[in-house]
Amino acid sequence: MHRLDGQVVIITGASAGIGEAAARRLAREGAIVVISARRADRLEALKRDIEAANGRAFIVAGDITNEQDRARLVQETLDEFGRIDALVNNAGYGQRGPIELVPLDAIRRNFETNFFSLIGLTQLVIPVMREQRSGRIVNISSVAGRIARPLSSVYDATKHAVEAISDGLRGELAPFGIKVVVIEPGFIITEFLGVANEEAREIIEHAGPYAETFERVAKGTQRLRKLAGRPEDIADVIFKALTADSPRARYAAPGHAQFALAVKRLLPTRLFDYVLSR
Numbered sequence: 001m002h003r004l005d006g007q008v009v010i011i012t013g014a015s016a017g018i019g020e021a022a023a024r025r026l027a028r029e030g031a032i033v034v035i036s037a038r039r040a041d042r043l044e045a046l047k048r049d050i051e052a053a054n055g056r057a058f059i060v061a062g063d064i065t066n067e068q069d070r071a072r073l074v075q076e077t078l079d080e081f082g083r084i085d086a087l088v089n090n091a092g093y094g095q096r097g098p099i100e101l102v103p104l105d106a107i108r109r110n111f112e113t114n115f116f117s118l119i120g121l122t123q124l125v126i127p128v129m130r131e132q133r134s135g136r137i138v139n140i141s142s143v144a145g146r147i148a149r150p151l152s153s154v155y156d157a158t159k160h161a162v163e164a165i166s167d168g169l170r171g172e173l174a175p176f177g178i179k180v181v182v183i184e185p186g187f188i189i190t191e192f193l194g195v196a197n198e199e200a201r202e203i204i205e206h207a208g209p210y211a212e213t214f215e216r217v218a219k220g221t222q223r224l225r226k227l228a229g230r231p232e233d234i235a236d237v238i239f240k241a242l243t244a245d246s247p248r249a250r251y252a253a254p255g256h257a258q259f260a261l262a263v264k265r266l267l268p269t270r271l272f273d274y275v276l277s278r
């Protein structure tokens with residue numbers, strides 16, 4: 001008997017990184033994982049792997065920012081399994097760059113993926129869980145959901161927004177037996193950084209007066225690499241969020257993420273800014 005036997009768990013952004021690791025982990029624990037992302041070939045390969053290990057996976061490929069794709073994800077899950085036990089809102093990407101240079105359209109796009117689409121999908125899943133009188137919604141935020149940094153504050157703002165609506169949802173949905181949990185990963189080695197650098201390539205190449213700041217931040221990222229976690233570390237926490245009788249409102253992981261949040265809590269803002277600028 002596994003902890004998640006037969007539970008239907010939707011995971012967005014399952015074609016890579018944290019979502020993919022979560023799909024493998026939760027399927028090993030007996031969950032039927034409904035995996036979604038734009039790259040269908042990646043999802044096919046993941047499904048084959050999961051099934052080879054005697055797990056169950058169901059693919060609904062799509063773009064999270066597309067309203068019809070979100071509706072199809074929920075409808076096909078219900079048609080196939082008749083219920084949704086958990087939703088892991090994981091799809092997302094980072095928008096880098098100084099506020100002066102990031103086009104408003106790029107800022108809107110980042111919010112569209114990380115925030116509005118997360119809400120759109122959650123709105124479709126809530127009535128199903130409310131009817132069941134049970135369910136869990138796990139929102140993958142970030143340490144960036146509580147710490148905003150130079151050259152990253154657009155992304156950080158999307159995650160701060162995820163934290164805020166998660167706090168609201170937690171209270172709104174508790175009476176219906178639905179638990180809402182936020183997960184705050186630190187630096188995890190995935191495709192995330194590559195995607196973020198690609199998204200911001202134009203800005204980085206024409207950084208002008210911000211070139212020095214970009215260089216300093218790049219050095220900091222390089223130093224942090226030594227502490228970076230693996231997607232499996234976060235998959236472990238997602239498993240905990242789905243199985244704890246009384247899950248915490250938020251989990252930060254790995255250790256360096258907890259440390260950063262503690263330092264942020266303890267230091268006055270100016271001192272914290274100084275530490276960030278080192």
Ligand SMILES: NC(=O)c1ccc[n+]([C@@H]2O[C@H](COP(=O)([O-])OP(=O)(O)OC[C@H]3O[C@@H](n4cnc5c(N)ncnc54)[C@H](OP(=O)(O)O)[C@@H]3O)[C@@H](O)[C@H]2O)c1
Nearest residue numbers: 013015016017018037038039063064092142188190191192
């Ligand atoms: N890595 C880190 O250090 C870190 C730290 C804190 C928080 N996080 C958060 O963790 C989550 C997962 O990131 P990751 O590190 O695993 O990055 P990743 O390796 O780049 O994976 C991102 C996933 O999101 C999917 N995705 C992106 N845009 C999408 C869209 N429009 N529609 C559907 N799917 C979309 C991608 O799939 P397709 O491209 O195939 O669509 C991919 O499966 C994100 O929310 C990220 O903000 C990451």
